[in-house]
Amino acid sequence: MTRKKGGGRGGRGGHGKFRQKRSKEEWEAMKRENPDLAKQADYKLAPKQNAEFETYYQGIGIVPEEEWDTFMTSLRKPLPTTFRITGSRNQAQELLKIIKGQYFSKFMSRGDGHPTLEPKSLPWYPDELAWQIDFTKKEIKNDQNLKRLHRFLMSETESGNISRQEAVSMIPPLLLEIEPHHKILDMCAAPGSKTAQLIEMLHNDENILVPEGFVVANDRDNKRCYLMTHQVKRIQSPNCMIINHDARVLPNMATSDDENPQFVKYDRVLCDVPCSGDGTIRKNPDIWKRWNVNGALNLHGVQKKVLQRGLELLAVGGRLVYSTCSLNPVEDEAVILTLIKQCEGAIELVDVSDKLTGLKYSKGTYSWKVRSRDGTWYETKEQAPEHFNNKWETSIYPPIILEAQDAKLERCIRVLPHQQNTGAFFIAVLQKTKELPWNTKVEKTAEQVIKQRIDPEEAKKLQSEYEHFTFNFTCNRGRTSYAKCNLCNTMCSARNDFTNHLSGRRHKASLEKLELETEKKIKTEADEDGDVKMETKQESVDNENKEGNGTVTSGTTDDGNTELNGNHVNVKTEPGTSVSIKEEVDTASDEPPAKRSRPNNDGEIQVRFTGHREDPFYFCAKNDPIWPSIKNFYGIADTFNIQQVMYRNMKRILYYVSEPVRNLVINNTDRVKFINLGVKCFSNAPSPLVPDCDFRLSQDGLLAIQGHIEGRRVLLQKQDVITILSNENPFICKLTSKCQGDVYALDPGSCLFHFKPSESDPEPNVEIVFCGWRGKTSVRSFVSKDERSHYLRICGVELSDIQSEVQKKKEARDDDEPGPSGTETPMLVPSGDEAELEQWNKVTDVPRGLEVDDTEDSRLSFPPVPVDNDDKNNDDDDNSDGGGNNGAEAADG
Numbered sequence: 001m002t003r004k005k006g007g008g009r010g011g012r013g014g015h016g017k018f019r020q021k022r023s024k025e026e027w028e029a030m031k032r033e034n035p036d037l038a039k040q041a042d043y044k045l046a047p048k049q050n051a052e053f054e055t056y057y058q059g060i061g062i063v064p065e066e067e068w069d070t071f072m073t074s075l076r077k078p079l080p081t082t083f084r085i086t087g088s089r090n091q092a093q094e095l096l097k098i099i100k101g102q103y104f105s106k107f108m109s110r111g112d113g114h115p116t117l118e119p120k121s122l123p124w125y126p127d128e129l130a131w132q133i134d135f136t137k138k139e140i141k142n143d144q145n146l147k148r149l150h151r152f153l154m155s156e157t158e159s160g161n162i163s164r165q166e167a168v169s170m171i172p173p174l175l176l177e178i179e180p181h182h183k184i185l186d187m188c189a190a191p192g193s194k195t196a197q198l199i200e201m202l203h204n205d206e207n208i209l210v211p212e213g214f215v216v217a218n219d220r221d222n223k224r225c226y227l228m229t230h231q232v233k234r235i236q237s238p239n240c241m242i243i244n245h246d247a248r249v250l251p252n253m254a255t256s257d258d259e260n261p262q263f264v265k266y267d268r269v270l271c272d273v274p275c276s277g278d279g280t281i282r283k284n285p286d287i288w289k290r291w292n293v294n295g296a297l298n299l300h301g302v303q304k305k306v307l308q309r310g311l312e313l314l315a316v317g318g319r320l321v322y323s324t325c326s327l328n329p330v331e332d333e334a335v336i337l338t339l340i341k342q343c344e345g346a347i348e349l350v351d352v353s354d355k356l357t358g359l360k361y362s363k364g365t366y367s368w369k370v371r372s373r374d375g376t377w378y379e380t381k382e383q384a385p386e387h388f389n390n391k392w393e394t395s396i397y398p399p400i401i402l403e404a405q406d407a408k409l410e411r412c413i414r415v416l417p418h419q420q421n422t423g424a425f426f427i428a429v430l431q432k433t434k435e436l437p438w439n440t441k442v443e444k445t446a447e448q449v450i451k452q453r454i455d456p457e458e459a460k461k462l463q464s465e466y467e468h469f470t471f472n473f474t475c476n477r478g479r480t481s482y483a484k485c486n487l488c489n490t491m492c493s494a495r496n497d498f499t500n501h502l503s504g505r506r507h508k509a510s511l512e513k514l515e516l517e518t519e520k521k522i523k524t525e526a527d528e529d530g531d532v533k534m535e536t537k538q539e540s541v542d543n544e545n546k547e548g549n550g551t552v553t554s555g556t557t558d559d560g561n562t563e564l565n566g567n568h569v570n571v572k573t574e575p576g577t578s579v580s581i582k583e584e585v586d587t588a589s590d591e592p593p594a595k596r597s598r599p600n601n602d603g604e605i606q607v608r609f610t611g612h613r614e615d616p617f618y619f620c621a622k623n624d625p626i627w628p629s630i631k632n633f634y635g636i637a638d639t640f641n642i643q644q645v646m647y648r649n650m651k652r653i654l655y656y657v658s659e660p661v662r663n664l665v666i667n668n669t670d671r672v673k674f675i676n677l678g679v680k681c682f683s684n685a686p687s688p689l690v691p692d693c694d695f696r697l698s699q700d701g702l703l704a705i706q707g708h709i710e711g712r713r714v715l716l717q718k719q720d721v722i723t724i725l726s727n728e729n730p731f732i733c734k735l736t737s738k739c740q741g742d743v744y745a746l747d748p749g750s751c752l753f754h755f756k757p758s759e760s761d762p763e764p765n766v767e768i769v770f771c772g773w774r775g776k777t778s779v780r781s782f783v784s785k786d787e788r789s790h791y792l793r794i795c796g797v798e799l800s801d802i803q804s805e806v807q808k809k810k811e812a813r814d815d816d817e818p819g820p821s822g823t824e825t826p827m828l829v830p831s832g833d834e835a836e837l838e839q840w841n842k843v844t845d846v847p848r849g850l851e852v853d854d855t856e857d858s859r860l861s862f863p864p865v866p867v868d869n870d871d872k873n874n875d876d877d878d879n880s881d882g883g884g885n886n887g888a889e890a891a892d893g
């Protein structure tokens with residue numbers, strides 16, 4: 001019998017009959033007729049109470065008794081609004097000036113009987129770039145007086161210049177102290193608010209257009225990876241890649257395709273693990289209903305394994321931040337302490353108390369208790385009944401005081417909601433001081449082992465008995481600290497892990513596979529004389545990987561062991577050969593190489609990743625035939641490496657990635673499931689006006705590549721920026737005389753507009769670079785409407801100044817009068833009411849080429865409308881090119 005999704009009382013995510021979708025009217029009727037039922041059905045109306053939650057946290061003692069009531073009261077209130085100003089330092093400072101001057105000052109004291117807005121900058125966030133307003137998002141949205149602020153926040157968020165993020169969630173990236181050269185791993189990254197912050201920090205130095213470092217953002221949930229793509233895309237960084245793996249077994253990434261490749265060790269790791277989330281109860285009131293003590297107990301194991309893998313991938317000297325939005329020590333200190341003990345001095349908690357000046361928080365706790373669902377408290381494993389201990393891990397119990405002191409657990413940070421009106425959060429900063437004990441390269445010989453063992457006879461016996469294992473007896477007071485299975489690359493950290501592994505399916509399968517492989521090798525490599533060339537077992541496994549038939553990557557599995565990670569892609573091979581992605585791309589051709597991911601029956605080895613199947617990533621070859629025309633047309637310097645340009649399906653949209661990102665992709669396609677990377681830098685949009693080049697610049701990747709572009713650059717004065725951005729297609733003669741000269745000197749086609757502050761034109765104190773089009777008699781910009789608004793704001797333009805023009809245009813449209821030929825079209829900037837905003841969206845999103853034409857004959861010369869339907873790399877809502885179908889909107893191009 002199958003149960004309907006979401007149906008059934010107590011079913012996963014369902015509140016039985018209450019959980020059906022209702023229209024607004026139905027809700028209203030239900031509230032009138034049966035308020036009790038309505039309350040139960042709507043978690044927003046349900047009482048914010050949970051007796052088990054209260055008893056538990058009162059019993060645990062992380063909130064001082066005298067603060068308990070304030071703590072509970074604050075948990076029941078909705079969250080205030082917080083945001084960060086992003087972007088390069090200069091851009092951020094300019095926007096900050098505008099926010100303070102034009103938005104906040106007006107709302108500081110409204111004098112209309114309403115409470116004032118009182119925005120506060122978060123004292124612990126550098127340069128006044130993070131702000132809190134004690135109004136909820138909804139209050140801001142619904143208050144007529146705050147409409148303008150609301151629209152500003154929305155528009156600047158969409159253009160990526162501010163990020164609406166919970167205050168506490170900004171702390172972990174901050175504590176990672178990112179520098180431009182850092183290799184950064186975000187293990188559980190979706191939906192990506194912290195990833196975005198990490199990428200921004202990587203790009204903090206505006207003198208470095210493409211930093212050396214990179215961000216690998218991973219999430220196990222395939223769908224959430226796509227959510228993250230949207231979040232990350234706003235930042236337009238060629239230094240980031242999104243991958244899709246279980247963080248417990250996150251594959252190693254090779255830095256080369258040598259026989260013995262080096263694997264990436266990250267300088268910074270963010271381990272923002274899945275958690276019970278009770279710290280987000282203010283934002284997610286449904287947690288009141290479903291919280292119980294088992295939530296944390298269930299997650300403790302996963303959290304430990306993700307952290308363990310993070311520490312394995314961290315470079316010695318590197319820093320890892322572990323964080324949860326849970327208040328529960330079982331998910332917090334218990335996880336940290338376990339790993340500190342397990343790592344035997346290789347990691348330590350960092351004291352960051354001086355890094356967060358002004359943040360109120362509680363220090364990590366030394367003691368807690370474990371509670372079962374029947375309400376019994378346990379302080380030690382010994383107190384708990386056997387059935388309880390069989391179910392839960394030993395590491396959930398509190399430590400003895402000395403252990404907690406040794407580990408310096410007080411260095412952990414727990415932010416409580418009432419301390420400064422935020423969500424609750426836990427953060428621990430760890431430093432890796434030496435290699436982890438189970439990763440040390442020196443493996444003990446049987447003789448050494450015997451010397452250090454309490455029971456040398458048993459060690460000797462074990463070592464000779466289990467040929468695939470290496471035993472390490474060097475620590476833990478003479479007890480076996482681990483046995484490593486060299487066959488499966490599995491770490492067994494306790495005696496029962498070892499026996500479980502031996503009898504487990506994985507080990508048996510590996511043994512069988514090894515036998516089969518050895519047999520096969522013996523057969524195929526027997527020469528005519530019957531000589532047999534034997535391979536070592538390790539070589540056999542290595543070769544297997546090179547052929548794309550399984551990848552040896554270590555990772556930690558459900559049972560805490562490290563295993564072979566069977567993540568795979570389809571690698572097209574002729575029988576007996578292996579084709580690397582490098583070889584494919586070096587064969588320059590206009591056609592994409594054969595699809596690597598398409599299975600076929602001859603010679604292709606099919607190996608699978610989970611989730612949505614991704615199109616492959618192809619990199620252009622050095623001598624790629626598409627390149628000379630682009631290079632010549634835009635005057636691209638020789639410093640630009642065409643091999644960093646990538647495409648996915650057809651060479652219609654070209655993406656740019658940083659060099660380290662490219663190298664990681666080409667060396668790891670058979671190990672890693674890449675979801676998204678690169679920024680769009682060129683797209684194919686042929687025009688009869690531009691016979692020499694079919695590719696047009698794209699705003700997304702412009703900042704990353706503009707340093708290499710020597711031609712087709714028009715220097716603007718501030719007045720020109722305003723003219724171009726506030727009109728759809730202004731005549732060239734409306735530009736300043738110097739600018740007119742530059743534009744007339746260009747042939748029609750895609751170009752780059754550049755404003756640099758100078759002595760004569762000092763404001764705004766920030767460079768502005770955007771894509772545009774030089775038509776026959778007019779120019780236009782190719783940037784999204786939100787970006788246009790942003791740059792105009794930076795230039796000090798009050799959008800309402802051109803409101804009347806919008807109104808005129810709107811009226812003309814309403815009367816169904818076509819726009820007069822030979823006139824330029826005023827920009828449609830949103831002003832006051834929703835209707836106008838709607839109109840703005842409508843108009844700027846529709847291809848309007850013919851309508852806004854500025855010369856009679858140019859109507860005939862519109863380029864065919866290129867539809868970016870193979871732009872799968874980025875998601876569908878790409879409006880960065882002025883919205884609508886690319887190219888077709890060009891004024892007269």
Ligand SMILES: C[S@@+](CC[C@H](N)C(=O)[O-])C[C@H]1O[C@@H](n2cnc3c(N)ncnc32)[C@H](O)[C@@H]1O
Nearest residue numbers: 188189190191192193194220221246247272274
């Ligand atoms: C707390 S959320 C991360 C929030 C994110 N860091 C941010 O700031 O937007 C936890 C994430 O972990 C992911 N996740 C759960 N189990 C995982 C696993 N075993 N490996 C990797 N990701 C996992 C979930 O899909 C979820 O997106």
